[in-house]
Amino acid sequence: MVDDRVERRLAAILAGDVAGYSRLMGADDEGTLHALKIHRKQLIDPKITEHRGRIVKTTGDGILVEFVSVVDAVRCAVDIQRGMAERNTDVPADKRIQFRIGINVGDIIIDGGDIFGDGVNVAARLETLADPGGIMVSSVVHDQVRDKLSFGFEDMGEQVVKNIARPISVHRIQLAQAAKSDSTEKRTESATADRPSIAALPFVNMSGDPEQEYFADGITEDIITGLSKLRWFFVIARNSSFAYKGKAVDVKRAARELGVRYILEGSVRKGGNRVRITAQLIDAATGNHIWADRYDGELADVFALQDEITKKVVAAIEPELLEAEALRSQSRSAEDLDAWEMVIHANSLFWRMTESESTAAIEMLERAIKRYPNYAPAYSMLAFMLLVSSHLIVTPSMGHELARAPELGARAAELDDSDPWAHLALGYVAFMQRRMAESTAEFQRALQLNPNFAAAHGYLGWALSFDGQSDNAMAHLQEALRMSPHDPQNAIFHVGVAISHYMAGRYDDAIAACRMAFQQRAGMARGTRVYIASLAQAGRVDEARLALARMKETHPGLSIAWIEQNVPYTPDAMAKFLDGMRKAGLQ
Numbered sequence: 001m002v003d004d005r006v007e008r009r010l011a012a013i014l015a016g017d018v019a020g021y022s023r024l025m026g027a028d029d030e031g032t033l034h035a036l037k038i039h040r041k042q043l044i045d046p047k048i049t050e051h052r053g054r055i056v057k058t059t060g061d062g063i064l065v066e067f068v069s070v071v072d073a074v075r076c077a078v079d080i081q082r083g084m085a086e087r088n089t090d091v092p093a094d095k096r097i098q099f100r101i102g103i104n105v106g107d108i109i110i111d112g113g114d115i116f117g118d119g120v121n122v123a124a125r126l127e128t129l130a131d132p133g134g135i136m137v138s139s140v141v142h143d144q145v146r147d148k149l150s151f152g153f154e155d156m157g158e159q160v161v162k163n164i165a166r167p168i169s170v171h172r173i174q175l176a177q178a179a180k181s182d183s184t185e186k187r188t189e190s191a192t193a194d195r196p197s198i199a200a201l202p203f204v205n206m207s208g209d210p211e212q213e214y215f216a217d218g219i220t221e222d223i224i225t226g227l228s229k230l231r232w233f234f235v236i237a238r239n240s241s242f243a244y245k246g247k248a249v250d251v252k253r254a255a256r257e258l259g260v261r262y263i264l265e266g267s268v269r270k271g272g273n274r275v276r277i278t279a280q281l282i283d284a285a286t287g288n289h290i291w292a293d294r295y296d297g298e299l300a301d302v303f304a305l306q307d308e309i310t311k312k313v314v315a316a317i318e319p320e321l322l323e324a325e326a327l328r329s330q331s332r333s334a335e336d337l338d339a340w341e342m343v344i345h346a347n348s349l350f351w352r353m354t355e356s357e358s359t360a361a362i363e364m365l366e367r368a369i370k371r372y373p374n375y376a377p378a379y380s381m382l383a384f385m386l387l388v389s390s391h392l393i394v395t396p397s398m399g400h401e402l403a404r405a406p407e408l409g410a411r412a413a414e415l416d417d418s419d420p421w422a423h424l425a426l427g428y429v430a431f432m433q434r435r436m437a438e439s440t441a442e443f444q445r446a447l448q449l450n451p452n453f454a455a456a457h458g459y460l461g462w463a464l465s466f467d468g469q470s471d472n473a474m475a476h477l478q479e480a481l482r483m484s485p486h487d488p489q490n491a492i493f494h495v496g497v498a499i500s501h502y503m504a505g506r507y508d509d510a511i512a513a514c515r516m517a518f519q520q521r522a523g524m525a526r527g528t529r530v531y532i533a534s535l536a537q538a539g540r541v542d543e544a545r546l547a548l549a550r551m552k553e554t555h556p557g558l559s560i561a562w563i564e565q566n567v568p569y570t571p572d573a574m575a576k577f578l579d580g581m582r583k584a585g586l587q
Contacts, residue, residue: 007110011066012073012141013123014053016080016101018061019132020259023240024097035097036061043083051076056115064123066115070105070144074173077101077135078151081175085133093234098133098259102126105140118164125164128252129156129285130172132197132259139169151175159286162252196340197260198321199236200224202245203277207270215299216268217245218306219277223264226314229420229450233321236260255284262290262321264313273299279313281320291320314452315483339372343381350385351488353521358389369408376419380412383425387432388492405429420446420453427456431463434568439463454484458493465499468573473500491521498530502580503573507538525555529563533580544584560586 018024024032048055048065051072056064067073080099088096104126106119122138130136142153152174158167200223205216221238228235236258244254251263266279280292295312297305342364350361362385368378383405406429412422427442443460446453461476477496484490498513514531517524528551535544552558560578563586569577 008107008117009110010105011068011108011115011119012070012103012105013108013115013120014063014065014067014073014077014101014103015120015123015127016063016065016077016099017059017127017256018259019098019100020257021061022243022257023236023259024095026240026243027094031095032097039084039087039097043087044080047076047079047083051079056113064115064120066108070103070141071148073103074135074137074141074145074149077103078173078175081133081135085175094237100127100130100132100256101135102128102130102137103135103141104138105144122164122168125162125168126170128256129159129170131261131285134175135173137171137173139171142171196262196321197234197236197258198227198262198264199241199255199258199260200227200264201249201254202242203265203279204267206267209270212268212270212275215270215275215302215306217242218302219266219268219309222306222310223279223313226310226452227264227317229452230314230318230321251282252284252287260284262324264317270299275299275305277309281317283324290324291316311452311483315454318452319484319487339368339375339378342368342371343375343377346385347381350389353488358385361385362389374415376412376416376422379408379415380419380421380425383408383412384421384428387425387428388489390432405432418449420449420456423449424453424456424459427463428459431459431466432568434570436463436467436570452483454480454487455489457483458487458489458496461500462492462496465496465503466568466573467570468503468576470500470504488520491517491524491527494520495524495527495530498527498534502530502534502537503576505537507534510534511538523554525551526567529558529567529581530577532584532586533577536583537580541583544580548581548584548586558586 053065053067053076056066084099102123104119104123106122107117108119109116126136126138146153153171154174156170156172159170160167200220203216203220205213224235224238224241227233240258255263261284263282263284264279266277269276274296276294276296278294281290283290293316295309299305346361346364349357362382365378365382369382372378386405409422409425409429412419413426416422423442423446427439427446430439430442440460440463443456443463446456457476458480461473461480464473473496477493480493481490494513494517498510501510501513511531511534514527514534517527532544532547535547560581563578
């Protein structure tokens with residue numbers, strides 16, 4: 001009698017593949033294949049053997065491995081990813097071979113040398129959820145190894161994946177913590193400060209008009225160029241993104257093939273002489289929309305419209321990406337964060353605008369520059385936060401900590417002169433020290449490096465307003481507010497608008513702008529001073545004196561002499577501002 005029973009057993013399954021394999025092959029197929037073979041021979045296969053795994057099959061860039069022990073499977077995956085990180089230390093970001101790994105424990109069916117079943121399918125789906133260089137495991141794996149291994153896990157919640165009936169409970173291995181036993185001297189910027197990646201897919205022409213294809217392509221190309229100037233992110237080049245033109249795209253699959261964390265997609269629809277552009281930013285791991293918007297315009301000047309839309313999209317995307325990255329890091333302890341994560345986590349904390357959270361952000365960046373002394377963004381962001389906190393969060397004294405800002409900004413520029421945030425910090429330092437020509441030059445340098453840098457427009461306008469250059473200042477301030485309308489820094493820029501109106505003699509407009517600033521950030525000292533002077537100049541002296549009395553309750557040292565010493569107006573602008581403060585009764 002023939003035994004038709006299917007052979008089954010419980011096993012730990014590791015599924016892995018190369019992130020961005022299609023892009024790597026498109027750029028250099030022979031080099032990629034050669035490098036992959038070397039990695040297999042020198043690292044991956046030996047580690048699988050060491051941890052008693054059996055390679056079931058390989059599929060070009062993919063590998064399926066069976067383990068008897070789930071602990072062995074996880075240890076093997078961690079060793080592979082740590083080994084690959086070391087091997088990639090001196091490899092340019094766009095040429096690195098990085099694996100995604102998923103691990104599951106489940107019942108499998110054995111057919112010859114191959115294995116099948118839900119246990120295998122879930123492992124494969126977990127692999128697609130992993131970041132390049134990362135490891136995702138099922139809750140079953142997590143529960144079996146969490147008390148047996150020294151590193152931690154991040155609960156990613158339940159994830160709905162293709163062709164699996166029920167949501168999968170997913171955990172991400174915290175590789176930074178897994179590496180704690182290594183000497184800290186082995187930490188390098190390239191291994192710990194990799195930027196998250198994004199691809200802008202070709203915008204779809206929905207007009208039915210082939211002649212509009214060039215416009216859709218132009219929008220996409222301009223956005224790719226704009227995104228590439230954001231130093232926070234690694235942006236996939238046009239040639240790789242445009243490989244998806246004219247195809248029905250599965251976002252998760254495209255992200256997996258390109259090796260990116262985020263996908264930007266959109267469409268263009270023309271009607272008469274008007275055009276509507278929609279854009280949406282997607283977290284490829286979850287399929288969730290992070291941001292979406294639409295833009296309408298006239299086609300009279302195509303290139304002007306492309307420029308305007310590019311500015312708006314890129315300026316809107318940067319803070320959304322930073323916040324998404326900050327959310328990724330929130331469930332992890334500060335000790336487990338790498339350089340990039342420390343900076344973006346600090347950025348998220350700082351802009352909540354409470355004294356305690358801003359202090360925590362500054363302390364985190366202090367730790368970052370000690371742990372990663374060659375990571376430029378940590379220095380530039382720390383310098384910038386010290387400067388901003390001096391008048392947004394702390395009392396309006398110039399605290400001793402500001403003395404460090406010039407040194408920090410200079411160190412950031414020394415490490416990376418192409419970092420626009422470094423030049424933003426240096427411009428702010430020069431502004432506070434009343435070196436107006438140097439200040440505007442640094443802000444303009446930041447804009448040369450990133451023309452879509454809304455904050456650089458804002459602070460350039462802010463500095464110009466203190467010099468009495470009202471029209472020029474207003475142009476930059478309004479550009480900042482238009483490009484990034486929800487930025488928490490906009491309270492500062494509304495005060496800049498108020499100062500510009502004040503210096504031009506438009507006192508009622510200055511009062512209105514101050515109120516806009518107060519709606520976003522109540523009690524801003526600099527905004528309150530401008531408000532008082534504007535009320536006095538507008539003939540509303542009683543209101544000005546009442547506002548001044550209230551301000552002196554929290555700032556009893558406020559005087560004409562204090563303003564002359566601490567507020568960086570240039571001489572003519574200072575005289576005009578003090579005229580309003582004297583009319584309000586300040587001595």
